[in-house]
Amino acid sequence: MSNTTNRLSLEGAARSEYAEYGPDLGVALASTDDELRIDHTQYVTLDRQFNDATTAERRAVLQTTYDRLKDRSNTLREREKQAVRAHAAGDLSSRQLLKTLLRNYQEAAALSEAFDTLEERSDRVSGSSLSVADQQDKLKMHRTQIRGQLWSSAYGNGAIEYISVETSESGYVLETLDEDYLREATRFDNRDTSTSTQFANLPEAYGHSDDLYPWAYDTGQSPSVSEYTTAQLYQIDISHEQGQLKAYLDGGTGDIHRELQTLVPEILPPVRQQEWQKDGLEIVVNKTAANGPRKVTVTNRETDEPVTATITISGFDVGETNADGSLWYVPPSGGYELTVERPTGSNVTVPVSNS
Template sequence: MRPLPAVGVILLLVVSVAAPVAGFAPPAQTADGSGQLPQITAVDNTTNHLAIPASDVRSTTYNRSSLDVGVAVAVGSRDLRSDYATTNFERQFFQQDSETARDRLVDETLTDIESQRTSLEQRNQIAIQRYASDAIPATEFLRQRALIDAESRQLADRLERVRTAAGTAPGYSLSPDQRFRLENNRGVLKTYRGPISQRISAETAGGTEPNAVYVEASSEGYMLSTVSDGRYSRETYLGQDRDPTATDQFGQTDDPLGAVNTRAENLYPWLYSEQYPSVQAYGRSAIYQIQADHPNGQLTAYLDGGTTNVFYETQHLELTTVDRSEVATGVNQSVRVRVQQSFESGPLLVTATDNSTGSTADATVRINGKRIGTTGGDGALWTVEPRGEYTVTATTQDGDRVRIPVSGSA
């Protein structure tokens, strides 16, 4: 059995004090976001969030996924191939009686996973670029997101089963290089899947009720956000803030995780005032994860060591914790519709009441012509606010319509 490496491959730390780290000076933010500075938007009384710079946005729309047999079949087929590859590896691995033979199998499997991961990265970039340039519609972009999410999870499962096999084989352990390769891949794969992409995959397979998703894209990034089950969720990726070829600035310090923590506190000050996150590094990938459950929900953010910026982030906010204000009201002879907003691309509440009785009214809601949903029995619909000015249209079951122009959140 090989001796374990002196430095652990996975570093996990729940930091209790956020003190500046010697030798690391976090870049200052500027209003225009120039000079490779982080695109973090400040939000009052809750966590800041990663956002596509306004000048970079190329496409915005709402989309509602539907049953897609092609996606379901593709995901199922890839599941079968992945499971076969993993089962075949495990069978051969435990049949070997030498460390050299097992090393060879592990290396071959890691190489195969790395090859598929690279293909996944390329497909992700192509899908973003094609959607941002209007070469494909939002439906196809989200279809690609669903497939990429599913395959990322499949590859992550293969990595975990390689780790498990190596850890249970008598007299065998992974080499330091193999451990780093495994963790590098695990870190990268985490940034190609997210809660909304996973939900879309379930929706296209018919396992979850379809929900309206607000979609934004730039030439190198995307943002997905939705409201369901009493909470607002968003998933944001900015490819320009990930530079795997650059020197890991956090890794150059005496305390890399402390440097990450210092940087993250600068980006998410409200979070650090409420709950210190866990901080984790992934091998030599220069990917650093911070994660926290806070009073308003959950945040997971990934910082790149080369740029020191957040390049991928997922968030959940409980709707009961979101500050909102009424910004517009529309009235006709039978119904009154109110619009309450929170922050740009944040939760939006549309309510409808009957003018004669004051009771709730069921109305179909559209934003900029896109059907979002209905206010239902309680007369309320939560959704996501788009960027800029927009129009909310509510139509009752009797055909009465209220059209409300709204100025976007500042």
């Protein structure tokens, strides 16, 4: 892709739709229950056996607790994968999928705190050297900006009005607009821990990631790649002129497993424009690359004045035009109908292609 970052996409038939997410007690209760069970796993095991144990016994207790927390951490990915595939198959609603992702978001925070406590204990035991850095980095993949925004919305404090959810058997893509365009993508089929990493060293992984994101590397400020040895992942971080990119390169497949992008819509290069003149209105849709955010502008055809209107996509309300008659929105993955709803009650609908 030229003049912007490459973006991780799904393969195969995908389900794509908008979802609203507001205050939800269910996810809060589930997350609280998860935290209590993590506390039980960590503290009951440690506190009951630690104080009166010998040094060797303490090392064994620490290792046992570490293994339990690690197993618990691994369940987050499996829970996520099962929910995504159920959504793609039509067996789970978008709201239920988002609840699952938010449950992982909060549980990852609780697990991260538990690993910190475990490491502190380990540092005080002679001969114990538990390293939790890679486990902490794996948990960060569930603590993304989009999920943080959704979590705030679940408690009634968020700014997200809607989110685009796309799933397939192989993974998912979440997209939304706050002040920036936020995009989170995961490919489960791009993760293989059963084989050793194909990169001989970190510079080799760096060179490969350069091939995957050439524009970002060319325009970015000090791109970096760090290795999580036990997780067999390489984290790519790039700040560039259009925003920020964080991606996780899998050593086994040599492909991107997870990708997080924050982009400024106004400076993304336009790739195509569609225009309509209908019922006294001029409607213009400017499209950006990779089916990224689009801007619709509505003006009065005779006076060229901006028009205040509510914009709906195939019946879903995506917002109201600003003072200049424009609105940025996240488009669906396929073609759709865009409707301009004027305060007078008269509507104008136009067909928008996905090309």
